[in-house]
Structures are given as C-alpha cells and as structure tokens.
Amino acid sequence: MYDIASIYQARSVADAIRALQADPSALVIAGGTDVLIKVREGKLAGCSLVSIHGLGEELSGVTQASGGDIEIGPLTTFRGVAFDPVIRRCIPVLGEAVDQAGGPQLRAAGTIGGNVCNGITSADSASTLMALGAVLRVRSPRGEREVPIAQWYKGVGKVDLAHEELLVKIVIPRANCEGYTGHYIKYAMRSAMDIATLGVSCLVKLSADKRTVEEARLAFGVAGPVPMRACGAEAAVRGLPIGEAVGRIGRAALEDVHPRSSWRASKEFRLQLVEELSGRALREAARKGGAQI
C-alpha cells in the first residue's frame, strides 16, 4: 500500500484545476511512473494527489491542426507517441526518442506530459522537444498561456508551471519540423531500463541537392542541470557541406554545454560524449534526409 494521504480522481481538466486550487499541497499524478516511485522511496510520502489518469478523452492523442502544427495531448503514453501515425509520418525522431525510455511496460504507462513536467534533464523526450522548439500550452483558472520550451525549465526538477496550472497540449510548430529529419542517441549503461548518461537529439534541414546543411538544431539531456539547446553549435555548422558539419558540430557543442560529474558518469566523460555523439547524430539525421554520407 502506498503512503498517500489522499487521492482525488479528476473528472475533467476543469475539475482537476479546481481540485488543485482547493488543495495547495496536492500534486498531479498522470501515468504514475515517477510519482508512485517517489512515494515509495519516501520523497513524496504522505502526499495528497490529484489524478488525471482518467482524462484520456481530453488530454490524450496526437492530431495535426489545420495549419499543420502537431498537437500532442500530454496524457499520451510513450507507447502512444511512438506508434502514432501522425508522429511516424511527420516527426519520427520524437517517436524513436520516447521509445527508448525505460522498458515496454513503463512506456505503456508513462506519459510524455509527465516527462515534460517533471523537469528532469535525462528525460528521453526532452532533448528532441527542445530541438523541435515545442510550445507548451498550460491552463489555469485564469485561462491559457503558451510557454516556449526554451523558457520552460527553471532548474533541477523545476518548470514554469504554477500550482493551479495543468499542461494541456504540447505543440510542435509546423515550421520547426517540416523539411527536417532527425536522430536521437541515448547513451546509457544498459540498452533498456536505464536512465540516459547523455541524450542528444539533432534535426537537420538539407539543401535541395542534399549536400549542405541549411539548418541544424542540436539539443541535449544531461549536458547540464536542465535540457538545453546548443545554439552555438547550430550556428557553427549552418551552410557547411554535410561532411564538414559532422566533423565540426561536436567541438562547437562543447562551448554550449556544462555537464557535471555524477555517480553515473564524470564531467569529462560526458564532454567526450557530447563531442562524439553530436557528429554521429547529425550524420544519421542527414542520412535520413537523403544525404549520401
């Protein structure tokens, strides 16, 4: 039995927000794969919960809006994202990234919204959502607001989400994914059921002749306390022939990141991973875009 003081099962998004207003100490639980483990460990023991687990109709599923933006319901599970036809057609890199979280049973329960709201730097969706410039739509009693993911992370495990706010949509603007191909590399000690030592996601838009990098977007997990874009590295390879860009992007990325040592890996090892994996991710992204490299 879990050490939970109370659990309220919300009947709608509005009901969940009302419940959060009513209890200033309540926490939101969605898939439960983070919250319940923290309760078990004692970190969240005795907490009161507002469950949005049953709000699939309002908060789950992926659609393409009329303007071409891709809208992901935050309650969509990792598995739901990975197998969704819209994701597979328009942003397969995001499906591939979330398909590397945990193991099959965890991916059938854990949600992409939870992965975004827990603010963890190693979250498998985070670097790709950063590279895609996702926009996070949150709702509160005062209405909705949109937060670019670049301004979302406020510190270790802290995001720009107030107590009475609920993430209701993850939007990938059409301009940020159309014409791009991407690749995510998770470096971990095990090939399943492990947390990333480093995660890197690279998106690339190639020139018409598939020889030059028109735009690259590079983002990391675990290269700092929060997920981050490597804007310096992106600028350094813009307009370069692909081979040259692959050779340069890693070194350039070293200027953007500031990883730490942890029990999982040293700072020096993470820097080596940043340098090596950035080039590999760019090369694979370019291959998927049709480059002969």
Added chain:
Amino acid sequence: MIEALQCTVNGRAVEVGIDPRESLADVLRERLGLTSVKKGCEVGECGACTVLVDGVAIDSCIYLGVWAQGKRILTVEGLQTESGELSPIQRAFVEEAAVQCGFCTPGIIMSAVEIVGSGRQYTRDELRRLISGHLCRCTGYQNILNAVERAVNEAHKFVGGAE
C-alpha cells in the same frame, strides 16, 4: 476508506472493496488471491508484477488499483484452457525449460501473451527488446527467449521461421 472497484478480471466481472492507496498488484494479490502477480522491485523495474490491462502489459506495482475501474485485467490465472490445461504459451515455457526459480515467469508470460496476441512475427532482436522490461535473477534469458519465440511461431504456424 474503502471504495468499490468494478472491473473484469480473467474474464469474470468482479466487484471488490479496495483502499485507494493500494496498487493494482496489491488488489490482485491480497483482495483477489491472484498470487501469480509477483511483487519484486515495486518500482517498475523488474516486470515481475506484469499484467494486461485492456490488453496492454503494464507493471501493476506502479498502477493504482482505482485506475482499473471498468477495465479488463488478465493474469496468468486467466490463461488456462477450459479443460484446465496449460495454455500454449505456458507450455512453450515448459518445453524450452524457460523456468528456473519461477519468480519472473508469470510476468514474462503476460508480456508473451501480448506479443503473441499482436499477430505479428518478430526477429529475435525485436523479441529481446519486447521482453526487456523483465529481469530474471537466475539469468536464464536464452531459454526464455526461446520460449517466447516458440510461442509466437506456434501460434502463427510459422514453424521453422519466416519464409
């Protein structure tokens, strides 16, 4: 505080009083006596508590019992045939000597039920990945993989592998 949980467990409609703080694994083991559901790590890493909820394999240790309201739950107890014999998937585990201490077996069998039920054939590497959410402390993975492969092949008459 006790709440009424109504769901379908192993094909039978069930109504049971549960404490909302109980995991689905607690409910199945303690309230319904379905002890094939093992509690191993209790943090969603070992897969010993795997059951199917509406046909999908999940770790029942990190799934609240109250979330099962109205859902269909399947455990190993629900697999035996009408005559009381083992299901073909269970038999494959026996034939391939895929059971050592047996603690991880029910969970892996439930993942195998989902895998076989998908109606697809898989490469060995794909199967490896599909059962990667299970830990076997006896480290008998080769025979487990053989058993899952056999179950998939037998179910779809793909004996001898893909053409």
